[in-house]
Amino acid sequence: MPEITLSIDGVSVTVSEGALVIDAARSAGIDIPHYCYHPALGNPGVCRLCMVEVEGLPKLQVSCRLKAKEGMVVRTNSSAARRAQSSSLEFHLVNHPLDCPVCDQAGECLLQDTYQRCGLYSSTVREDKRHKPKRVKIGERIVFDSERCILCTRCVRFLDEVTKTRELGVFGRGDREEVELCPGRRVDNPYSGNIVDICPVGALTDADFRFQVRVWYLAGTASVCPGCARGCSIFVHSNVQRPWHAGGRRVVRLKPRFNPEVNGYWICDEGRYGCKSIDSPSRLKAPSLLKDGKVGAISWEDATKLVSAELAELCRAKGPQGLAVILSGTLSNEDLFAAKRLFIERLKAGHVLLRPGPDQLGEEDGLLRRKEKVPNLRGAQALGFGTAIRESSWEKILAGLTSGEIWGLYVVDRDPLAVWGAEAGEALLGLPFTLHQAANANRFTRAARWVLPSTSYAEEDATFTNFQGRTQRARKAVAPLGEARPDWRIFGGLLAALGAEFPYGSARSVFEALAGERSDLVGLDFELAPDGEPR
Amino acid sequence: MIAEPDGIAKVRIVKAPEMGFLERIYLVEVLKGLLVTSRHFFINLWRHMKKALGRETEPGAVTIQYPEDPAVVARRSRTHHRLLRREDGAPRCAACMLCETICPAKCIRIVAEESPDVMIEKRAKSFEIDLGRCVFCGFCVEACPVDAIRMDTGRVEMAAFWRTDMARDITQLLGERPRQ
Numbered sequence: 001m002p003e004i005t006l007s008i009d010g011v012s013v014t015v016s017e018g019a020l021v022i023d024a025a026r027s028a029g030i031d032i033p034h035y036c037y038h039p040a041l042g043n044p045g046v047c048r049l050c051m052v053e054v055e056g057l058p059k060l061q062v063s064c065r066l067k068a069k070e071g072m073v074v075r076t077n078s079s080a081a082r083r084a085q086s087s088s089l090e091f092h093l094v095n096h097p098l099d100c101p102v103c104d105q106a107g108e109c110l111l112q113d114t115y116q117r118c119g120l121y122s123s124t125v126r127e128d129k130r131h132k133p134k135r136v137k138i139g140e141r142i143v144f145d146s147e148r149c150i151l152c153t154r155c156v157r158f159l160d161e162v163t164k165t166r167e168l169g170v171f172g173r174g175d176r177e178e179v180e181l182c183p184g185r186r187v188d189n190p191y192s193g194n195i196v197d198i199c200p201v202g203a204l205t206d207a208d209f210r211f212q213v214r215v216w217y218l219a220g221t222a223s224v225c226p227g228c229a230r231g232c233s234i235f236v237h238s239n240v241q242r243p244w245h246a247g248g249r250r251v252v253r254l255k256p257r258f259n260p261e262v263n264g265y266w267i268c269d270e271g272r273y274g275c276k277s278i279d280s281p282s283r284l285k286a287p288s289l290l291k292d293g294k295v296g297a298i299s300w301e302d303a304t305k306l307v308s309a310e311l312a313e314l315c316r317a318k319g320p321q322g323l324a325v326i327l328s329g330t331l332s333n334e335d336l337f338a339a340k341r342l343f344i345e346r347l348k349a350g351h352v353l354l355r356p357g358p359d360q361l362g363e364e365d366g367l368l369r370r371k372e373k374v375p376n377l378r379g380a381q382a383l384g385f386g387t388a389i390r391e392s393s394w395e396k397i398l399a400g401l402t403s404g405e406i407w408g409l410y411v412v413d414r415d416p417l418a419v420w421g422a423e424a425g426e427a428l429l430g431l432p433f434t435l436h437q438a439a440n441a442n443r444f445t446r447a448a449r450w451v452l453p454s455t456s457y458a459e460e461d462a463t464f465t466n467f468q469g470r471t472q473r474a475r476k477a478v479a480p481l482g483e484a485r486p487d488w489r490i491f492g493g494l495l496a497a498l499g500a501e502f503p504y505g506s507a508r509s510v511f512e513a514l515a516g517e518r519s520d521l522v523g524l525d526f527e528l529a530p531d532g533e534p535r
Numbered sequence: 536m537i538a539e540p541d542g543i544a545k546v547r548i549v550k551a552p553e554m555g556f557l558e559r560i561y562l563v564e565v566l567k568g569l570l571v572t573s574r575h576f577f578i579n580l581w582r583h584m585k586k587a588l589g590r591e592t593e594p595g596a597v598t599i600q601y602p603e604d605p606a607v608v609a610r611r612s613r614t615h616h617r618l619l620r621r622e623d624g625a626p627r628c629a630a631c632m633l634c635e636t637i638c639p640a641k642c643i644r645i646v647a648e649e650s651p652d653v654m655i656e657k658r659a660k661s662f663e664i665d666l667g668r669c670v671f672c673g674f675c676v677e678a679c680p681v682d683a684i685r686m687d688t689g690r691v692e693m694a695a696f697w698r699t700d701m702a703r704d705i706t707q708l709l710g711e712r713p714r715q
Contacts, residue, residue: 101631101680102656134653211647211657214632242635244644 006072013068021063021074022050032076033085033114035092035152035200037064040265041161047092047152049114051084052076060084086120092150093123095130095175096201103148105202107215111150130175138168139187141207141269142196146178149203155179155195162266163367165189179203191367193272194265197255208273209253212246213239221477222257224464226330226457227271228362229370229377231466232256232263236275236458236477249279250478251458262470268369270362277456278478282440284453285482295451300483300493307435307450308497311347311408314433318407321350323433324397327385328413329356329374331487332462333471334510336376336383337517338491338502343410344389346500351392351400354385359418370467375457379465382518394419401427408433412454412487415442437490453484460486461507463526471524608689610714613673615690616664616703617711619683626709627683630659634675634684642668643675659705666693667701689714 001016006024013028020043025032035047043064050063055073060081063074075081092111100106132146156168156179167185172178181187187195196206220235235255239245246252254275256267277283287303288295298306315323325343327336343349356372364371381387398420400406409416409431417425428434428447436448439456458477465471480486485493488510492502504510508526515521557563575596582595599607608614619627630647648660675684688711695701 099656101633102629106631135656211630211649214636216636242644244646 004068004070006068006070006074008074009076015068017068019068021052021054021061021066021068021072024068025052025063025074025076030076032063033089033110033118034064035110035150036154038154038157038198038265041154041157041198044153044157047088047150049085049088049092051081051088053078053081082118085114085118089114089118090120090123090125094125094127095132095147096150097129097147103202104205104210104215105148105199109202110200132178137207138181139192141273142187142192143205143207143210144179145203145205146180147203148201149179150201151177151179152200153179154198154200155204158195158198159187159189162194163189163191168195190268190270190363190365190369191266193269194256194267198265206253212249213242213252214245217241217245218252219477220255221458221475222473223458223477224375224466224472224474225254225267225271225274226375226464226474227268227274227373229329229372229374229467230262230368231375231464231470231472232267232271232368233259233472234267234271236475238458238477240478249276251275251278262466262468262472263368266368268367270369270373275458277440278458279481280440282442283456283481283484284438284441284445284451285484286453287483288451290449290451300485303450303452304490304493304497307452308494310433311494312498314407315347319350320348322400322405322407323347323349324351324392324400324406324409325349325353326397326409326411326414326416327352327354327380329354329360329372329377329380330413330457331380332376332457332460332464332474332507333379333383333514333518333521334462334507335487335491336380336385337510337514338488338495339412340383340385340389341500341502342491342495342498346495346498349410351397351406352385352389353392353394353397354380355391357394357414357419359414372467375464375466378467378469379463379471382465382520398424398427401431407431408435409448410435411437411444411448413438415444417443417447437487439484452490453482454487454490455480455484459484461526462486463511465520469520471521473526606691608691612689612691613671613676613686614714615666615688615693615711616669616675616684616686616708617688617713618662618705618708619685620709626659626662626705627681628659628662629655629681629683630657630662631680633678633680637674637678639672639674640668640670642666642670662705662708663702664708665702667695667698684708685713687713 003014004017005012005014008025008028008030011028013024015024015027022032022034022037032050032052034050037043045062045065048062051060052063053075054061100112106112134145134147136144138144153170156170159165159167167182167187168179169182170177171180196204217239218237220237223234223236225232225234235257236251237253237255238251240250254272256263256265258265286297287300289298327339343352356374360373361371362373363369425447434448435450436445437452437454439454445451457474459480461476462474463471464474492504495502504513511526579595582592585592621627630645632645635643635645642665644663646660647657650656650658673686676686
């Protein structure tokens, strides 16, 4: 597309033809205040806030509907433009309650931010504010406050254009105009959380996050959602400054991070609310050993030594054919690299299972969600799981357990009892070796002799390869809970105890070693991995 | 040090005056100091004697017999905190966390919950101040948008034997009364 050059606030900007002035300004680092415009949701031009002065045009223009032209001279900051912006803002504030202290959006509110920049600090409005319904639950997780709504229609357009579920509409006229649910509908679609993100004010709030933590206590870490094979870019919002908030949860919410290649501006609700597992009471905090019917805590050193000794002894006495390893696509590339070293190259386990079974499959749609609810299936395939390393199956392993062919079960993250049913628990009872290595306890944890706690995805640096083959970086947002260790470190410890080499001290060094085995990772920098080009 | 608008501080270096011989031998200076204290002593003695004889005089310096006599606290002093109530008796605090945020000693702990009243929106489920950490700066009072917290009880006595006893919860804070 041909390029054109225009001048915005004296800065010369080159954009492709057809670009909007508001986008051109943003590319030059000039932020024009706006509410209704959203790059993914079009530009209805209803908020009238992004007014700019254009040389040669008699009236001010809304920059979100104005296409950039060659040689255009735009002023976003002239006194006329500023006056127009602040008068528009005054209109927005006519009925907007000034309850910032109790409003959950305070701190990340576009209305607040704009007011700081171009507010008319002495309002000329003398009339009383109009009251509208407050705290309306318009969906399972969405709370709507009509008073705070400035009718930018972003939420309505999101539901019309992105999810196409059309639950909300704008009804009424004048100061009675309101966003309302369409008759008989509720905002319960699988992407509903996004309307909270795009709401520029506190009209739409998240029932799950409401009043939990003030947003200014939060720290954001760029990471990747582990909810499904798509691997959406996210921000992990964690609160460590004031631990008494949100009931002690450190990771309080996930927010989408713009990534045009993977998820655009959105994430699904499944991923968004999946973060609760990180600080759930089911988290495993210390290694333990079931002995004579009692669960006893044990140190990592002893656990590593004893587990590796048991594995070596049983492999020698009964043969490695009897060892079944159930891995998971939730493991990062680094974890899988170490797992391959341990189970395939060192122990030569007879049964290895990684493919998502019924326990890790879910719904898929054309928008974001993928059927496989694990983030790293492609990464596992790239390492040879399912191809060079033959996959066993749930049926084969269960058959092996009942016939006594299998003497040991090493399970990472998953719950075999959820697949086999609780009856299979009996087949596990007499097993010489059962180990559960996971972040959260499940039914299998109680049946397993050994329990090793691993970190959750927000507690370690890692890379995941999504279904497109993009390797993306998840970053450590909070410290590991209790004595939990990254999976690769646990495998590495066992390898070292078995006398094998595993000389890696950080996820980065594991990644670099891994790049030697996986051609798709060559030249990828661990630090820059999230922005790496798709291969 | 005078702060300049562009953020660069202008520094004026002041040299400590040199000490002379008499100052360096200390003895003279010690005697001078003694002279000052004895002057105060004798003036006070004179004033108290005059008062005892029933004569009009300027008041002499007195030692307050604390704790038998109450401590004198200026009206504007920042003293023990209290939480205020609405007209219907409910705590005024809207759990906005502004005081908790501004508190330099991080001694305020608030947990918010949804208020049954839609117009009030939210309220404090718990509100704790750890007086052992409080520096009595009064920022919480300044920050409060609903005038829910004040430091006007006139109470300065809050010693305790254990750190845990220095914490005040919402019922204790609501129970405090302003100074009469």
